[in-house]
Amino acid sequence: MSPQPPRWLRRILERTVPDGASGPSLLGDLIEEYAAVRSTRGRVRADVWYAGQVAAIALPYALLGGFRSFVGALAGLGRGLSLDLRHAYRGLRSNPLLTAVAVISLSLGIGLTTSVTSFVNGVWLAPLPYPHAERLVDLEDTHPDEVCAGCSVGASYASFSEWREELRVFEDVAAMSGGRRNVDIGGTPREIFVTAVTGNHADLMGVRTHLGRSVLPGDEDPAAEPILVLGHGLWTDVFGADPDVVGRTLRVDGVLHTVVGVASADTRALDHARAWVALPRPAVRGAYGDRSLWVVGRLAEGVSVETAAEALRRFSSERYASAGDLEPGWTATAKSLRAAVTRDAGPVMLGVALLLATTLVLLVACVNLAALMLARVTERERELGIRLAIGSSRGRLARTAILESLVLAMAGGVGGTLIARVATTAIAGQLQGRVPGWVQFGLDARVLAGVSVTVVLTALACGLLPLLRACSIAPGHGVIRGMDARRGPSRSTRHDWLLGAQIALGVVLVGGGVAAVQSLVRVADFDSLGHRYENITTVDLATGVGTHSSTDETYALVRELDERFLSHPSVGRSVATRTLFLGSWGSSDGPSPVWADGAAEAVPDRIVPRHSLAVGPGYFDLMEIPLVAGRAISAADTPGDEASAVVSRRAAAVLWPGSRPTEVLGRRFRVELDDVTQVFGVVGVSADVVGNPRSESRREMPMIYTALAQTHPSVFDNGFSSDLAFRLDVRGDAPSERAIEELIADVDPDMALARLSTVEGNLRLWIMPVILTAGLMSTLSALALGLLMLGIYGTLSYRIASSRREIGVRIAIGATARALVLAVTSQVGRVLAVSIAVGLAVSIPVARTVGNGEIPLGGADPAVLAVTALVLLSVAGVACLVPVRRALAIDPIESLRAD
Template sequence: MSAAPGSPKPPRRIERLLARRIPDGAAGRSSVLGDLHEEYGALHARRGRIAADLWYLAQALALALPWALAALGDSTRGRVSEAASGLLLDLRSTLRGLRRHPTLVVVGVGSLALGSGMVTGAATLLNGAWFAPLPWPEAERLIDLEDAHPTEVCRDCSPGTSHRAFAEWRTAFDGVFERIEASRRGTATLRLGSATSSVFASEITPGLGELLALRPQLGRLLAPDDAAPGAAPVAVLSHGLWQRAFGEDPGVVGRTLDLDGTPRTIVGVLDAQSRPLSRTDLLVPLPPLPAGARFGDRDLWVLGRLAEGVPIGAADEAVRAQATAMYAADADLEPGWSAQAVPLREVLARSGADPAASVAVVALCLIVLLVAALNLATLLLARVTQRAHELGVRAALGAGRLRVARAAVLDAVVLAGAGGLIGLGLTWIGRDLAMVTFAAEMPPWATMPIDLRVLAAAIGSVALAALVAGMLPLTRALATGAGPGASPGHSGSRVAHGPARDLLLGAQIVLGIVLVAGCGNALRTFRTVSDFDRLGYRWEGLQNVVIQPAAGGEAGAGEAVAPLVASLEAAVGGHPGVVGHALSRPLFLGSWGSEEAASPVQVSGEAEPMGNTRVPRHSQAVGAGFFEFSGIPILAGRGVEDSDVEGAPPVAVVSEDAARAMWPDRAPGGVVGESFTLTVGEARRTFEVVGVSAPVIGRAWSESGMTEPRIYTALAQTPEALFGGNPGGGLLLRVEPRGSAMSAEAWSDWLAAVAPEASVSSVQGVDALLRASIQGQRITGLVLTALAALVLGLFAIGIYGTVACRVAAGRRELSIRIALGADGGQVVRSVGGRLARLVAVAVAVGAAAAWGADRVFAGGGVPLGDASPWMLAGVAALVAASAALACGPPLRAALRIDPAGALRGE
């Protein structure tokens, strides 16, 4: 129906669009259009053209849109259904094809499961250390408050905070922090009846339990009254100590235990879900601010909770400003000291995972994943060769390039997906085993959740493996199916002898050499640090007995140590179970100030004390016969003797490297007769150098073999006040037992008879201590050895697949050569000559890559570089041996080819 002559007409384009979108027979298209025209004319007469045009457009959209959407839905459903049907058919075809190649499935899925599992496992560890939520309420508001110095000696550790600063901070930041609490962790001697053991004891402010949501299973937590001056000594047991020492006795609350000679009443037991800041066996109240406390006595861990809505930046600025002003007013402090507020998550992560080592671990896992993916790509190239005829037929029948590509890449996707799922399962199992195996070593806050971050890492590893494994096979498949009539023989030859397979194999070898070189370096490091004879002192068969002279776990009080030393010397010398012994005590001679700060050591004739970078910081006070028993040679002069007692001229021995540091213009042997002065607070004593000893290596885990300069003062002549800067403080009795070593209980009984006021803190074999110190190198060596063996196996499989494919693809050519008289050597050169050249080039490139890796990971927790020429030569020989073994079976098959049978088959 058309509009009346002379009547206004609607916009022509909208009218045509509406006519096309309304199908014939839909409620009478002509009637609908006619009605719209009449209404348009009436509206045009009443309100004008613009209003009529807008109304007509709105009516057109309202009528045409539902039909357009319905038509689009029908079309889309058809295409989606068709695509899904095609994908399902290709997937079924892929699964049937893989079922006929079990070796490809086992090797591909197995290698990718290991590679993906390693990446996912590394992601689980890093996620637990850096990103997983902490087990405390509102943990994102928990802040670590600690002292800081721009050139502080303790660069890689936290210097802590003093009790005096903590007391100031509790009232200085109203509106910035809701509350500020503190703790101090140390070892203590626990006596239960006749049994003695060393335990971790944490002194905490009572409010810290509430801040960390600690809960009692029995009794109660510490209360504010427990920390008041004169309060009765109390303790709260950890759940683990309650199980170990008290057999989960429900009546333990109210009992008394002896902790470092102080009776304490047990008032509670933590439940199993409570998570203190660090591993601890007992919680005791932190004593009130001691008299004469100094800002420089930093031994507290201070923790605060931000007030609601306060950003960390504002809190850090407030803490820095207050601490800078407070410390600048203290003349006893070196200039430059301040404080900082750091999120607790960041502090805990730094203590649990070194960033450089974390990057190295991820790099190692990615190398294994890439090698596994490249190995699978090599095998899939062989499968594309076998499927060349099928893909050519698909293309000839009209299959588009997308359909051919999908058919080729599904192999990689299916195998990578299966490997990723198995790898995630391996990670799950490994996580549970690690949580059980290393439960005693893990901090209580540590968790390793399998969360969205870990799942993202697993999906990413699968995607990367599928991409690497499927890219070249996909390219080859598209080239194979592009032309009509592609013949399997021609395409197979092109794949077998093309550069793509060689490139994949070479990449595997290069990555493998980097990892194997890293394994060799780790094993070399472990072998070096396992040689304890290089340390420069006697260690084998000896036993360390650490004795705490007085209550509280401190080094001693006043003159109480001198009689104890005399008693120990006399008693242990007559012990029937001891062949020889030596007494010593750590003497810290550094300063926790800046590098330019003064140390306690001043060489006679110099105007100023020695700087922190020059002083022998970790020194010892030693008893008579120490050097003879320890096997440390005296290079000049003498050692400490029985005559070096209190009242005699104070004497000391310096190591050869300490002599060079203290008297740089003198030969080490010529410093005998020189003197130096030690000053700690008000205490001051001058020692004469009576001997120069051979240097010793202080850190057994250090591969560098760098010695540690030391000063050895006579123990009986070293005033108690000079040990004020020493955080350890215990007397170390090192003995050579006669026959079997004595137990901790036996030593405790012996000490109770000799010196009842003292206690045995720990008893350990020196060799066990040294082995424990190199545990990290041992684990690194084992992990890298396993990874290197896996990588060697992977590219051995790749070499085997390459040679086998070449033999299968070139069977006709080899048959003709043999029929024409080629001998075995010529056949081997024909098949493996190019491979030998490839291996040689890849080894050279891999050696260069291994050398360059040291530039990136030097000093990291996991060595990847620093390979010596001999190391690289050994790696090259190992790779060549693996290649030769892998080439053996296919080469033997090539030599056994029957020319007549092969040609008849053609």
């Protein structure tokens, strides 16, 4: 007999090559060839040759055959799957309470995770919606002094033009300067956020036009005709999407502008801009200190932010030092535009913490679902035992368990997506107009994909434990009495672990919620701000004051407006105010413009009462700010007399250190600006007020209140003082925007209402981030608590249901209600105590590492920890009530008979 190739290799070939056609012939031919090879090259080489042939022939056949078998298997699986799906559906329908609880908890978990993920993604994580967004950087001046550390001061045109022309680390640099401007539309003045931009802005920020053109470099020419590009929203809202709008002329702050284009709908402004005008090139170079621009650059290819920042720092330090008109220390810095624009939204860690918190909630929901499913499998042990005994495979049972979870997860996913849709729409509606254009908030494809992955992971997580449980049931369990199904860890242990995990996670979440609410309560305590805040409406006017250039004219205007406002039936008092910026670092450098009498130098800029106020008569009465000494600004302070001022206690201490309030009465200080110097005499000293309710320390601000009627208009002319505003003491219904607009138009038709708000509303805006965080965290905590309640309820109910016989026996032999309650709840109580302790222990390091006051996750404060423990214990107590009542109501005879 001729030599044969190795048997095992032959077998492989025989199994893979099909029987029909040339198959047998191929096998025989190969064996013949093997014999020939072996006779010439020897056995080993022949075997290797044969193995190579087997691999070359078998692999394509195996792949082809495998594909056919796979298709066949799928068809078979499909048949089995539809049966299992029907079974899973029937199983879930038979237990509507469990199904409803599971779907609701999953929907809430998934919906919330999606909404918060969308929010965090939109604010902190998603790339900015601009071309090459990763290469966009924010360029601005900075100074190491405490006055400016971390602040945003912008840059001057002089700096911008040098950076654009001389720094090669930037491919392009654009500048913009936005603000609310008075735009006359069809004879109606409207206050609209308009941003002046350089001609390369459209190219840098990817602004495309729907009609006409965008701002071009030629428009920067000071001699060029002023042009206006409308934002798409403004065009549709105000101009009714008029296709012939291009070519129309509009007055912006009184200057005629020609509309040359409409931006496309997908244009996202970096600020709140609703229209753009050209930023004219100044005729003279200007000072480095005139910082009024927001400068954005695109890094050259291959240049990192750090390299660019270093180049910018060196370049600017050198230029600023040699210019001599700036204090030493000024330089410029570049940072990623993403980081710069999210600066106001809070640290990125806040977003991460919110994501973590929502993930924890989803985790609690998953664990809860797993516990419920485990309880369900346990309840059905008898049925599963019978199915095993009559030949069903464990795999089949496990598949049914997973399918049930999957069906639940899908229902939860659909519910979650709906909740997320509603929640994101609601939040987006709330944020509209309050956030810059770049914030893209909504359900996008990526978030939806994230939800899908979450749903699948949830299904797997929830299917895992019931799967293990289903696999450990002995065939015939429950059919033959006394047969024990347990082959793995006991059911109680698994339940306890699941419950414990939920409680520990809940403690971290609830701790964060309690800390967030505590922080909100602290900042929302407006009563301790030192002034009245209720029932005061603020009317902010847009421009117009500039045309009333003398104190007499301002005085007349204020009186007229006061009278008009007082004519409204709800307005009891009306007081005019105007913010008075007395600092220096924003527009020019050096010491502040405030000189106290007898002092050799101006008040240092770092401590000057920079955010001061010019007020009309009755301001202190209206705001209920007590006077410590002297008198308030009154109607007697008229133009022509020496200007009067009231200083706060802290301002008095800054201007005349060591003096008592009564000692500063009659003293003078002067405000020195380029073209005007005005002297003010102190007529009163007021109590201090807190400026920013959000700041942790609630520092009281030094304040100077000058008499508005006497303050020279040029004192306000520094680019930082705001327009005229009125504080109205409102009784009953506050006047509508329309009513106020009409009253203003009666006095001056060119004057526009900038904003109608309330003092209380403005304070709430200040603390909005804290409100949002606390709202989100308390919602998450409430959800976690709800889930915990369900978890504890489910666990106890399950425990009581499975111990009916034991409870029945105990009652029959005379157990007291107290002993019964103890017996039923002792195990849950132990789990609760241990897991709360573990949760609190974890909570402290979590709060210390992740949280820093602004980021509420976990809790390190003893009061927070105590409240957290108390809340959890109360929730656990409530969750125990129904199952315990059910246990006490068990009829011993009935339970024994049923068994």
